[in-house]
Amino acid sequence: MKKRITFTSAGKLVFDVFLFLIFFLPFYWMVLTSIKTMGETLKMPPSFWVSNPQWENFVTAFNAIPFLNMLKNSLIVVFGTLFCQCITVIPAAYAFARYEFKGSKFLFGVTLATMMIPAQLIFLPVFLLFSQLGLINSYWSLILPSASSAFAIFMLRQTFKQVPEELLEAARLDNASEWTILRRIMLPIARPTVVTLALLTFISSWNDYFWPLVLTTNNTVRTLPVGIAALKAAEGGIKYHILMAGNVLLVIPVLAAFFIAQKQVIRAFTYMGEK
Amino acid sequence: MLKTEAILPAAQVRETAKGKPKHIFSRALPYLMVAPSLTIFSVFVLYPIFYMIYLSFFKWNMIGPKTFIGLKNFTDMFADPEFWQVLGNSFQYMFFTVVLSVGLALPLAVYLKANTRVNRFLQGVVFTPYVVSLVSISFVWMWLMDSDYGLLNYLLELLHLPAVGWLNDPDVAMYSLITVSVWKSLGYNAMILLSGMQSIPPYLYEAANLDKSSGMTTFFKITLPMLSPTLFFLTLMNMISSFKVFETVNIMTSGGPMNSTNTLVYDIYLYGFSYYKIGYASAMGVVLMIIIGICTIFYFRSLSRRVHYR
Numbered sequence: 293m294k295k296r297i298t299f300t301s302a303g304k305l306v307f308d309v310f311l312f313l314i315f316f317l318p319f320y321w322m323v324l325t326s327i328k329t330m331g332e333t334l335k336m337p338p339s340f341w342v343s344n345p346q347w348e349n350f351v352t353a354f355n356a357i358p359f360l361n362m363l364k365n366s367l368i369v370v371f372g373t374l375f376c377q378c379i380t381v382i383p384a385a386y387a388f389a390r391y392e393f394k395g396s397k398f399l400f401g402v403t404l405a406t407m408m409i410p411a412q413l414i415f416l417p418v419f420l421l422f423s424q425l426g427l428i429n430s431y432w433s434l435i436l437p438s439a440s441s442a443f444a445i446f447m448l449r450q451t452f453k454q455v456p457e458e459l460l461e462a463a464r465l466d467n468a469s470e471w472t473i474l475r476r477i478m479l480p481i482a483r484p485t486v487v488t489l490a491l492l493t494f495i496s497s498w499n500d501y502f503w504p505l506v507l508t509t510n511n512t513v514r515t516l517p518v519g520i521a522a523l524k525a526a527e528g529g530i531k532y533h534i535l536m537a538g539n540v541l542l543v544i545p546v547l548a549a550f551f552i553a554q555k556q557v558i559r560a561f562t563y564m565g566e567k
Numbered sequence: 568m569l570k571t572e573a574i575l576p577a578a579q580v581r582e583t584a585k586g587k588p589k590h591i592f593s594r595a596l597p598y599l600m601v602a603p604s605l606t607i608f609s610v611f612v613l614y615p616i617f618y619m620i621y622l623s624f625f626k627w628n629m630i631g632p633k634t635f636i637g638l639k640n641f642t643d644m645f646a647d648p649e650f651w652q653v654l655g656n657s658f659q660y661m662f663f664t665v666v667l668s669v670g671l672a673l674p675l676a677v678y679l680k681a682n683t684r685v686n687r688f689l690q691g692v693v694f695t696p697y698v699v700s701l702v703s704i705s706f707v708w709m710w711l712m713d714s715d716y717g718l719l720n721y722l723l724e725l726l727h728l729p730a731v732g733w734l735n736d737p738d739v740a741m742y743s744l745i746t747v748s749v750w751k752s753l754g755y756n757a758m759i760l761l762s763g764m765q766s767i768p769p770y771l772y773e774a775a776n777l778d779k780s781s782g783m784t785t786f787f788k789i790t791l792p793m794l795s796p797t798l799f800f801l802t803l804m805n806m807i808s809s810f811k812v813f814e815t816v817n818i819m820t821s822g823g824p825m826n827s828t829n830t831l832v833y834d835i836y837l838y839g840f841s842y843y844k845i846g847y848a849s850a851m852g853v854v855l856m857i858i859i860g861i862c863t864i865f866y867f868r869s870l871s872r873r874v875h876y877r
Contacts, residue, residue: 314750315696316692321711322710338718380607381604383603384600384603388601402605402608402613403605409616410811412832413855414612414615414619415836416845417622421618470596499702501701524818536706539702542703561755562759562762
C-alpha cells in the first residue's frame with residue numbers, strides 16, 4: 293500500500309467540517325433568509341435559526357414577477373432545446389461516427405471549432421440577426437442558438453464509434469435500414485450517454501441567464517433566471533428575504549436533479565475532462 | 568460506379584454482391600444527417616463572428632445608417648484608458664481565478680481521493696455550486712458580502728477584524744468576484760483532477776512503494792507529472808471560461824465601483840445595449856475573440872496530446 297500524508301483522525305474531522313461549511317453555509321443562508329422577516333434579515337448579530345418561518349415570502353416573490361408565465365417560458369425553452377438537440381445531434385453524431393464522406397473531417401472540425409466560441413463573444417451580432425428577422429421576444433430567439441450542440445455531437449460520436457462493427461454488419465445482412473439500425477442498435481447502446489447529455493442540457497438551459505437577458509426586450513418570453521434577477525430592482529431597495537425566496541424557487545429543480553442523480557450529473561459535467 | 572463514396576464496408580459488400588447500383592440517396596444521406604446541425608452552427612455561430620468583424624469597421628447606433636470608418640474604432644479603443652483598464656481587469660480576474668481555482672483544486676483532489684463514504688459525500692457537496700444557476704450564486708454572495716448586514720462581515724467582527732467593503736471598495740470588489748468564481752468552480756476542477764489521478768496506473772505507485780518512496784516524493788515524482796496534461800488542459804479551460812465572466816459582474820457590481828470590476832464581456836454589453844455604439848462594441852469583441860482564439864489553439868493542442876497520452 294502506498295503511503296499517504298497522515299492526518300490524525302481528529303484533524304481530518306475538523307477539516308471535513310470546515311470544507312462542508314464553506315460549501316454548504318451559503319446555501320443554508322439562502323434558505324434561512326428566505327423564511328426570515330425583513331426585520332430579522334436586518335438584525336445584528338444575525339440569527340442562525342428561524343423559529344417562525346415566513347412562508348408568505350414565497351408568495352410575495354411569486355407575485356412580484358409574472359412567475360407562472362416565466363416558469364412556462366423556462367419550460368418551453370428547456371424542452372424546446374432538448375427536442376431540437378435530439379433531432380439535430382443524434383443524426384449528426386451517427387454520420388460523423390459511422391460514415392466516411394467527402395469533407396467529413398472538415399465538417400467535424402468546423403463543429404469542434406464552434407464549441408469554443410462562447411455566447412458571450414457573439415451575442416451582439418446574434419441579437420442584430422434576430423432583430424433583422426423580427427424574432428426578438430419570440431421563443432425562436434431563445435431556442436435556435438442552442439438548437440444543436442457541438443459538445444453533444446462530439447460525445448455521442450465517441451459512443452457510437454465504440455459499437456462493434458459486427459453488430460451493424462449482422463443487421464445489414466438482415467436488410468435492416470439505416471434508420472432501424474440507429475433506432476434499434478445504436479440508440480439503446482448509447483442510452484447512458486444520451487441521458488447524461490440530456491441532463492446537462494436541462495441544467496444549463498434552465499440556469500441560463502445570458503441569452504434570455506440579451507435576446508429579449510420585454511417579459512413576454514423571458515425565463516425564470518431573468519425574472520428572479522428582476523426582483524433585485526424592487527421598490528425601496530433590495531429585500532433580501534424576498535430575493536432569497538425567489539432564488540430558492542429557482543434552484544430547487546436543479547438541486548433535486550442533482551440529489552437524485554448525483555453521479556450522472558457529476559459525470560455529465562466532467563465528461564470533457566475525462567476523455 | 569459504386570466506388571469509395573460509400574459508406575460502410577459492410578454496405579459496400581452487400582450492394583456489390585447484389586450488383587445493385589448505389590442509390591444517389593445513400594450518398595447524400597450523411598450530408599442530410601449533418602445538415603441541420605451545421606446549418607445552426609453556420610447561422611448562429613460562424614456568421615455572427617464574421618458579421619462582428621465586419622461591424623467593427625463601422626460606426627452604427629443600431630437604428631441609423633452604418634458609416635464605414637475603417638480602423639477608427641480600434642484606434643479610438645487603443646487610445647482610451649478605460650479600455651486598458653477593462654482589459655487589465657479581465658486579465659486580473661483571469662489570473663487570480665485560474666491560479667486559485669486550479670491551485671486549490673489539486674490539494675482538494677488529493678484530500679478527497681480515498682474512496683470513503685465521507686469523501687464521496689464531500690465530493691458531492693463541493694461540486695454542488697457548479698450545477699446551481701450563477702444568478703442565484705451571485706445573489707447569495709451579494710447578500711453574504713453585504714457591508715452592513717452580511718454574514719461575512721459579522722464573522723469578521725466575531726474575530727475582532729475590521730469590516731470589509733466587499734463589493735463597495737474599488738480595491739476589493741474584483742477579489743470578491745474572484746472568490747465567488749473560485750468557490751463555484753473549485754469542486755468541478757477537483758473532480759476532473761480526481762478522475763485524472765484515478766487513471767494513473769497503480770503499478771507506478773507499487774514500484775514507488777517498493778523503493779520506499781515517501782508520500783511527498785511519490786506525489787511530486789509520480790502523481791504530479793502524470794497529472795500535468797490534465798492540469799494544463801484544466802488551466803486553459805478555466806482561462807477561457809474566466810474571460811466569459813458576465814453574470815456575477817452584472818448582478819453583484821454592475822462593473823463598479825469606479826469601473827473596478829468592469830470586464831470585456833460586460834463592457835461589450837454596455838456599449839452594445841446601453842450606449843448603442845455597435846461598431847465600437849464589435850471592435851472590443853474582436854479583441855476578445857483574439858484572446859479566446861489564442862487560448863483555444865493551446866486548448867486543442869492539450870486535448871490532442873491528452874488523447875495520445877492515454
